[in-house]
Amino acid sequence: MxxxxxxxxxxxxxxxxxxxxxxxxxxxxxxxxxxxxxxxxxxxxxxxxxxxxxxxxxxxxxxxxxxxxxxxxFTQGAPYYTGRSTDFAITGEGFFAVQFEDENMYTRGGSFQITNIDDENYLMYQGGYVLNSEEEPIILENTDDIIDVGVVVFNNNQDLVQAGNNLFGIANEDAEYEMLENPKVMNGFLESSNVDISEEMVKLIQIQKSxxxxxxxxxxxxxxxxxxxxxxx
Structure with a gap:
């Protein structure tokens, strides 16, 4: 027993x-x-x-x-239209790069905001600076600017670890990645979560019975x- x-x-x-x-x-x-x-x-x-x-x-x-x-x-969620100029969705692989004080983080969430800091309009996400294709914080002269959002691709997505707030950090110091020259990004769209609620409910019932x-x-x-x-x- x-x-x-x-x-x-x-x-x-x-x-x-x-x-x-x-x-x-x-x-x-x-x-x-x-x-x-x-x-x-x-x-x-x-x-x-x-x-x-x-x-x-x-x-x-x-x-x-x-x-x-x-x-x-890391399967892709379906894109949906929002019409907001600061919303972006990546088609295919890759992540948006966001700069914080200590390190860069990565996300597929593209719901960005414009924040004025020291008389400069920065594109930001979760309190971090969204980076462009030159890996520099994006500064907007006006809200009609064409926004150059950078997209980073990792050789192995398993080198990433969830860090909270829909962000990923690099778990492996040897992780290899590059900034795409011509990323496939849809402006005015967001990517849906890849969670299938019906599938999760079935798993939930199974695990409760277990x-x-x-x-x-x-x-x-x-x-x-x-x-x-x-x-x-």
Whole structure:
């Protein structure tokens, strides 16, 4: 019963962690350019079941599973028209570069704002400066300017890590990337989140049932253990 207790506990913890991933996806279903995460599970250690006289058998007993990691899915969301001159959507691969005090961050969200700082009109996102194709902050002389928004492409998107506020940071110091010379950018459009709410709901139901099953096993194992202990007494 101790084995069942700990195996079910591992399953319940994995379900709870995966539920956090699904909840974050669903909370950002309307966030422009948001990229959903997909959970990857792995088996915990297996042990051989002992046979007669302590001999090993070919049967193995598992210890449950765990949420090993949550990978970001970088598939493109559908573009939709807004008509705003400061809205942009990338067609194909790439990210907008945003400069903060400490480092550059990257995003697929293109809902930018014009902010006046020291009598200069900067194009900004989440408090950072949006960079142009020369990797310089974009300064607008007037609101009718044609905006040169830079697009960065990474050799491997897995070198990026979610940093909150719909931004990505570079997780790998050896990450290779380049600024595109002729990016495919749609002005007056935004990219939808790539979260499919119906797909996430199905996963949510499955993970809730898994959590309930593991919780039931934990209760049953605990009750049996208490009964055994009372008989010993």
């Amino acid at each position: 101790i084995k069942a207790y700990y195996t079910a506990t591992n399953g319940a913890i994995s379900s709870q962690n995966y539920l956090d991933v699904l909840s974050n996806n669903m909370a950002n279903v309307q966030t422009e350019g948001f990229k959903k995460s997909k959970g990857e599970f792995s088996d915990l250690m297996y042990t051989n079941i002992r046979g007669p006289e302590g001999t090993d058998t070919e049967l193995k007993s598992g210890s449950g599973s765990k949420l090993n990691k949550a990978d970001v899915v 959590f309930q099953l593991n919780s039931s096993i934990i209760r049953t194992a605990d009750e049996i253990e208490q009964t055994i202990n009372s008989l010993r007494g």
